[in-house]
Amino acid sequence: MPDNQAGGATPGAEVEVPFRASGFAPTRVPFVAGATFAAVLALWWISTKAGWVSEFALPRPDEVLSSFVEIASNGTLVKHLGASLQRLLIGWTLGALVGCAVGFGVGLSSLARSSALPLVSAIFPIPKIALLPLFILWLGIGEISKVATIAFGVFSPMVIATFGGVDSVDRGLIRMAQSFGVPYWTIVRRIVLPGAMPAILSGTRISASIAIILLTAAEMIGAQYGIGAMVLASGNLMQTDHLIAGVLVLSAMGFAVSQIIGMFERRLLRWR
Amino acid sequence: MxxxxxxxxxxxxxxxxxxxxxxxxxxxxxxxxxxxxxxxxxxxxxxxxxxxxxxxxxxxxxxxxPAKTLNPLTYVFQDFALIPWMSVEQNVMLPLEHHPMADAERRARVASALQRVNLTEFAAVYPRQLSGGMKQRASIARALAVEPAIxxxxxxxxxxxxxxxxxxxxxxxxxxxxxxxxxxxxxxxxxxxxxxxxxxxxxxxxxxxxxxxxxxxxxxxxxxxxxxxxxxxxxxxxxxxxxxxxxxxxxxxxxx
Structure with missing residues (x-):
């Protein structure tokens, strides 16, 4: 500081101040994701080819691929995947819609909060698959019992996510709207719903993965068609190549669902 | 009043x-x-x-x-209370929506309010893109649009x-x-x-x-x-x- 009249120059050599704020900011390095997958595939292929792992326990990647091509081309996959997607779609939609509605009730009304919330909290920790036998007794072994299990499993996390979202909406915005005389339902539609949307969407993510788990489990317990049934049957027949192909389909299904939700997030939460 | x-x-x-x-x-x-x-x-x-x-x-x-008043007692808040998912224009429009009037009048009220606080060119912008001063001007425009008595x-x-x-x-x-x-x-x-x-x-x-x-x-x-x-x-x-x-x-x- 040459203009500073108060201080004189301090004797000694100049030492540069080192930069200390590095790290703790991970970013995405291009091509590493692809390389990681390739490495895992290569390791898998080499270990099975060289006989380190018995082919019975883990089939070669190319065998899994050919069995995938086989089930895809002979219509087996379409039949199983179709049955699964239908259950997933109906069950999740049903559970999510009812869950959202109840969540809004709990978030907006004292009566609903006092009555429904304790009930939902009691239902939440039950592993829903334990209820499948009961649903089978009530609703039969057909589609309805499986859809009901999925819907029930989706319901409580959706309620909790939605009402948490409604609770987190800035009260200042609501008071503002009230101070302008905006009607109740307009406030719910224009302020509470969009304000709760981030929480609802993250609830959607959680409940979708719960739905896929329940779907697979329900199909393993009693279904003729469905990816879960296919995986179980392949296991019983010791067709590990089919089994792994089925598991990869489940993985792809989960990935696709999360991509779709991500798309909605980008579209609905553009304002953030 | x-x-x-x-x-x-x-x-x-x-x-x-x-x-x-x-x-x-x-x-x-x-x-x-x-x-x-x-x-x-x-x-x-x-x-x-x-x-x-x-x-x-x-x-x-x-x-x-006054005859044009839609909301006699109208607040301007310290924290602006702008709705983040609505553009400046939509924020100013919100308190007008439930009042029965021609669409053209609603638009005219919003336009004139924005013009009075010099925000006309920022009508389509979201609140997070605005500076603090512009946010408060947007919230003042919202208050002006209902022609408050107080x-x-x-x-x-x-x-x-x-x-x-x-x-x-x-x-x-x-x-x-x-x-x-x-x-x-x-x-x-x-x-x-x-x-x-x-x-x-x-x-x-x-x-x-x-x-x-x-x-x-x-x-x-x-x-x-x-x-x-x-x-x-x-x-x-x-x-x-x-x-x-x-x-x-x-x-x-x-x-x-």
Whole structure:
């Protein structure tokens, strides 16, 4: 500081101040994701080819691929995947819609909060698959019992996510709207719903993965068609190549669902 | 339209925040309410516009609001209260939507309000893209769009930096000279109260009571910092709030 009249120059050599704020900011390095997958595939292929792992326990990647091509081309996959997607779609939609509605009730009304919330909290920790036998007794072994299990499993996390979202909406915005005389339902539609949307969407993510788990489990317990049934049957027949192909389909299904939700997030939460 | 508060008393839990506050705001005047933090001035403002129910006392309006008024008592909030997922235009439009009127009139009201605060070119922008000053101007536009009879302003400049505050103060004075609106302006800032208020109501600390009302009978354009009248008004007000401010500063906050 040459203009500073108060201080004189301090004797000694100049030492540069080192930069200390590095790290703790991970970013995405291009091509590493692809390389990681390739490495895992290569390791898998080499270990099975060289006989380190018995082919019975883990089939070669190319065998899994050919069995995938086989089930895809002979219509087996379409039949199983179709049955699964239908259950997933109906069950999740049903559970999510009812869950959202109840969540809004709990978030907006004292009566609903006092009555429904304790009930939902009691239902939440039950592993829903334990209820499948009961649903089978009530609703039969057909589609309805499986859809009901999925819907029930989706319901409580959706309620909790939605009402948490409604609770987190800035009260200042609501008071503002009230101070302008905006009607109740307009406030719910224009302020509470969009304000709760981030929480609802993250609830959607959680409940979708719960739905896929329940779907697979329900199909393993009693279904003729469905990816879960296919995986179980392949296991019983010791067709590990089919089994792994089925598991990869489940993985792809989960990935696709999360991509779709991500798309909605980008579209609905553009304002953030 | 006049606004009359009669014997307003309010308490949170056992703590009395307002004790027998009575005030009449005449049509066309700006009443500044000055007091240290925690004196209940924001609570008083919320009570004036019906956003909070007082424990005792009542608030009345007297006279008809102007014909174009959609929302007689209209707030401007300290934190702007802009809805983040709506553009500036949509924010200003929101309080008009539930009123039956032609779409063209609604649009015209929004356009004229935005124009009065110089935000026309930012109509399509989301609040997060705006500076603090522009956010508050957007929120003032929203208030202007309903042609309020009385503006209730809760520390509207407190969240802004000093330079922006000066600019917005000029805007408020210009707007008042255009339309002569009635306003209650709550602030803890002595300079703002002297700059804008026709009367400055000084509230004491807990429990909030009216300590004094200082009239500033001077047009806004004659309120230069160096004007003797302004200096005198400042001195009077400062002597009224000095001790309270010292006590307030030394107190451990329990009210939040």
């Amino acid at each position: 006049d606004l009359i508060a009669r014997s307003i008393t309010h308490s949170y839990g056992g703590m009395v925040v307002l004790d027998d506050v009575s005030l009449t705001v005449r049509s066309g005047e700006i009443v500044a309410i000055l007091g240290p933090s925690g004196c209940g001035k924001s609570t008083f403002l919320r009570i004036l516009g019906g956003l909070e129910k007082p424990r005792g006392g009542r608030v009345f309006t007297q006279g008809e609001p 503006l209730l302003m809760d520390e509207p400049l407190s969240a802004l930096d000093a330079q922006t505050r000066d600019l917005l103060m000029d805007d408020l004075i210009r707007l008042w000279n255009e339309t002569r609106f009635t306003a209650v302006y709550v602030t803890h800032n002595l300079a703002e109260a002297v700059r804008l208020g026709h009367r400055v109501v000084v509230l004491s600390r807990r429990p909030g009571r009216i300590r004094d009302i200082v009239e500033i009978d001077l047009p806004h354009d004659q309120r230069a910092e160096s004007s003797p009248d302004v200096i005198r008004a400042r001195e009077i007000l400062w002597s009224l709030i000095r001790e309270e401010a010292i006590t307030a500063d030394r107190e451990i906050s329990d009210a939040g």
